[in-house]
Amino acid sequence: MMEFIEKYILPGAVKFGNNRHLLAIRDALIGMISITMIGSFAVLFNNLGAAIPPYQKMMVWIFGDTWTTLGGDIWWGTFAFMTVFAVVGIAYKLARSYDDDGFEAMLVALASFFVLVPQVAKVTLTIADKPETGDAWGFISNTYLNSTALFTGIAVSLLATEVFVRLARVRFLIIKLPDGVPPAVARAFAKLVPGMITIFVFGLAGLLFRKATNGMYLNDWLNQVLVAPLTNAADSLPFAILLAFFIHAFWAIGLHGPNILGGITTPLFTQLGNKNIDLAAAGVDDLSKYAVMAGPYFDAFVFLGGSGATLGLLIALLAASKKRKQIVALGMPPGIFQINEPVLFGLPIVLNPIWLIPFISTPIVLTITSYLAIDIGLVHPVVTNIPWVTPPIIGGYLATGAHLSGAVMAGINLVISIAIYLPFVIMQERIDTKKIKEQTAADNNNLSV
Template structure:
């Protein structure tokens, strides 16, 4: 199996993990963590008042009836412009991978994104008790800036940056100024024509696209044709099982599964996670409108102690092999509480160790199935807040579900299940080590003689 994985799976995984476009997407979205975290917690704190009534009454008593205004403002300054931040970040990261400074590239990409948005919005006004509706210039829906347009923003950022960088390498398009000109001015003029040409190409494309599609906006068309079917396929149990299986299969051969697949999964999870947060901020109570496999789902319910739910392994070691694994428990215990499990993965080791293959892969798959069914059936509240991946288990489940006890209970149950799955393998490893120890001692004595 290891030979098959190394020969056929590892080369593909390495190519995917090193793809500059996927890396740009992943790094940009991860780099936005300060924005997404503060916006998520703002929504969480606002809605905790509905879950924990004494907390809500206390906040209203201290700050007045409008105590949620601050949280609403923070949400508007973060999640409402999620795609705009992503366009800047992705374009910058991609341009940097081509050894470009990235500044002009991200501005040009942002201009291309904005010019592809609708300029006229449908507005309904009430004048003298009469309702008037029609198009009004400059009224653009926030849905063209938030996570709803994230897929469009990613495509525009990648394509615009590719065009800009390639045009900037064409010598006759570069304007050379005398040496006495300040460097900042010289750099700006050097990429003047490539930047203008890129924006012009995007404008022509947008015009032709609207002609061909009878006036449809690119984002609306992509939403109907690609995004909606893709999100439906992603937010499914088979996809969840496949993703978790691949992540842990890659870990078993020493490759960082979440990082390799992050360029594909991060935008999908971020988009669905932000959609859930927006629904929660609006007070939507219909659980069927929320996505299941969204945002911090895996961090809250599956990666308990890190990939492989290795906190369960540490607990199993304490139960079945405290003396044998004393140093490993001390080394990996504290980091494992905060979802950091490299000491266990490479110190035990789990990587390239066949005996740990079954529990390391099987445990997360089982907890993924349990978690997905629990959330989709409405037993557990869906993910409505983004949590840092280092949040300890159970606490993470509580916070990610907006302060609902059901999230903490599910995480606790999954931790127990993971421990029970690891337990027989720990017993087996202890017995194997016990049998091997006398043989090693005998061989050592013979060698010394």
């Protein structure tokens, strides 16, 4: 299998991975590792209380009822503005690939993104003890700034940077100041017209788009188009496989798959979960009447360590990798509690051709095994809601109403995930070793010359 991948898949994947736009996206997301790390730990610490009640009691006893405020503030300063950071970083990296200094490009891209964001939001105010709801100007919902809008941010950042860089190469658009003007001022004025034109173009395009779509903003339209094929989904194995694929295909290019599809999956899973809870409360023993994809189905059986079942990858790295012990040390603690941004952006998995194959295929395999096991009655259906940070195996046990079959299923899936990731870990080690030998030989040749 590894020979087949190296011979037929790897060459095309390397070419794909060297695309300047994909490199800009990947490098920008990797550069945000400190933001994603601290945000992940903040989410972890704040949500542990739901999974471990004694921990919550201890934190309340030490810090009071507001002990989650610090974690909430850190989340707000990191994940709540994830798209803003991505727009700036991608624009900078892409501009640098064109030998531009990148400073003006990232500011122009950010401005181009903001001109496409709604300026009005619904606000509820209490006046004389009566709540009044209406549109208010100057408010931006964080759904247009966090990872939900990441696809829009990436597209706008790439397009705005391309337009700006190309306009900046048009000679008659460049303003040249006398030699006595300070260099910083001269550089700013040199790209004044290209920056103004770029922002104007995106502002005009956004206005025309809203006119053509009856007031719909670009981000809302893109989300609607992406999730529209899933609107008629049902509790079936084909839908489960399709959902697992799309979630991880989005993640593969740096988009938060669960958030993008959340408008469809959350109502569906909630409805099916409530149906199962009602059946269990009524004492119904016929498991065929229960829904399979109910409530926290994915959290309990598929997202073992987070999207992609990356806890299996961390264990495989721990067993077979000598060069990635630090990423295991950083990723294992949050990974146990289903938080895997440090692995997704730190390894990285996002836009990494080698890791994308097991990252997408593993959850699909786990989805199939879990669905079939529940459908034929080997594993009890999900009948309770659990926090998404509940550790693997424990989550399967609790989600099925404290049935041992749920824990066994989650454990089997964890072993399957390790088995799938292990060959790719070994292959990556061979590739790294080969690169080191080639680099060493090249350095020795240069020294001899």
